[in-house]
Amino acid sequence: MPQIDITPDQIVYFKWSFVTLSATIVFTWVVMALLVTVAWLTTRRLRTGVSVSRQQTLFEMLVTYMRSQIREITDQDPDRYLPFVGSLFLFISVSNLLEVVPGYHAPTGSINTTAALALVVFFAVPIFGIAEQGFFGYLKHYAQPTPLMLPFNIIGELSRTLALAVRLFGNVMSGALVVAVLLAIVPIFVPIVMEALGLLIGQVQAYIFAVLATVYIGAATRRDNEVTNSVVHSSPEVKNG
Amino acid sequence: MDSVTTIGQISIIIAGVTMAVGSIGPALGEAWAASRALSAIAQQPDEAATITRTLFVSLAIIESIAIYCFVISMVLIFANPFWTHVLTTAK
Numbered sequence: 536m537p538q539i540d541i542t543p544d545q546i547v548y549f550k551w552s553f554v555t556l557s558a559t560i561v562f563t564w565v566v567m568a569l570l571v572t573v574a575w576l577t578t579r580r581l582r583t584g585v586s587v588s589r590q591q592t593l594f595e596m597l598v599t600y601m602r603s604q605i606r607e608i609t610d611q612d613p614d615r616y617l618p619f620v621g622s623l624f625l626f627i628s629v630s631n632l633l634e635v636v637p638g639y640h641a642p643t644g645s646i647n648t649t650a651a652l653a654l655v656v657f658f659a660v661p662i663f664g665i666a667e668q669g670f671f672g673y674l675k676h677y678a679q680p681t682p683l684m685l686p687f688n689i690i691g692e693l694s695r696t697l698a699l700a701v702r703l704f705g706n707v708m709s710g711a712l713v714v715a716v717l718l719a720i721v722p723i724f725v726p727i728v729m730e731a732l733g734l735l736i737g738q739v740q741a742y743i744f745a746v747l748a749t750v751y752i753g754a755a756t757r758r759d760n761e762v763t764n765s766v767v768h769s770s771p772e773v774k775n776g
Numbered sequence: 777m778d779s780v781t782t783i784g785q786i787s788i789i790i791a792g793v794t795m796a797v798g799s800i801g802p803a804l805g806e807a808w809a810a811s812r813a814l815s816a817i818a819q820q821p822d823e824a825a826t827i828t829r830t831l832f833v834s835l836a837i838i839e840s841i842a843i844y845c846f847v848i849s850m851v852l853i854f855a856n857p858f859w860t861h862v863l864t865t866a867k
């Protein structure tokens with residue numbers, strides 16, 4: 536049986552004492568460079584008026600959709616959270632989308648990348664919460680509804696970070712692994728179908744990651760204590776405003 | 777039977793059992809969530825966008841339980857720490 540790499544960490548291009556250049560690092564930088572280059576090329580000549588370039592239309596569509604989603608979930612001004620959540624979404628989405636390119640290994644298929652992304656969310660939530668509500672105002676959240684719930688709230692904070700990391704890693708890794716196994720069994724046509732399913736799952740997972748980050752931030756920054764039904768709740772007057 | 781064989785056998789069997797048992801709960805949960813969301817959309821088609829978004833988020837969260845089982849069974853097969861330990865000490 537050929538060796539199946541379950542993470543791109545096992546593909547090492549370059550090794551010098553403690554510095555290891557694995558496929559994860561290389562393709563993370565490829566995705567980042569691609570995103571920055573395309574964004575720079577597009578925003579270099581932004582125009583208002585009737586005739587705008589196609590790239591600008593695409594980017595405006597993305598940003599408008601993200602803003603409306605963030606506003607619906609958090610009931611707050613979306614521009615505060617758009618750079619953070621939008622970058623997370625774009626990075627995960629593009630790194631999953633490029634999986635169709637031969638020779639590419641999605642960096643999100645490595646537990647290191649997803650753990651780093653989840654840690655960023657883990658630290659961003661209290662930072663946004665403290666900036667919005669003040670130090671003690673934010674800490675009061677942990678003692679809700681009674682101080683007895685304090686340990687459970689802390690455990691919940693840690694376990695949802697773990698869940699965020701393992702969910703993204705597991706979905707992307709399982710997609711790549713299923714294709715690898717199918718290539719050994721039925722090499723014709725069937726892997727393509729699973730690859731298409733993997734693309735869909737990658738996009739859904741990018742969306743889920745961004746939405747969950749927004750929900751956590753929204754729950755930490757909301758002034759009233761209505762945190763449980765934050766996803767369901769959206770009021771029409773805020774949507775129009 | 778030496779310890780290498782035992783560890784290999786038990787790892788493979790448990791990997792299968794993990795997937796089999798661990799996918800029952802999420803399967804029932806996802807089916808329940810999807811059917812409730814469908815009847816909710818049938819009752820209130822205007823709220824379809826909100827219901828669909830919530831459904832997707834809940835499905836992904838439910839599915840992550842099955843994904844944890846999958847990750848554990850993959851670790852048992854491909855990245856088993858006991859297996860590597862036995863292999864290194866055997867040398």
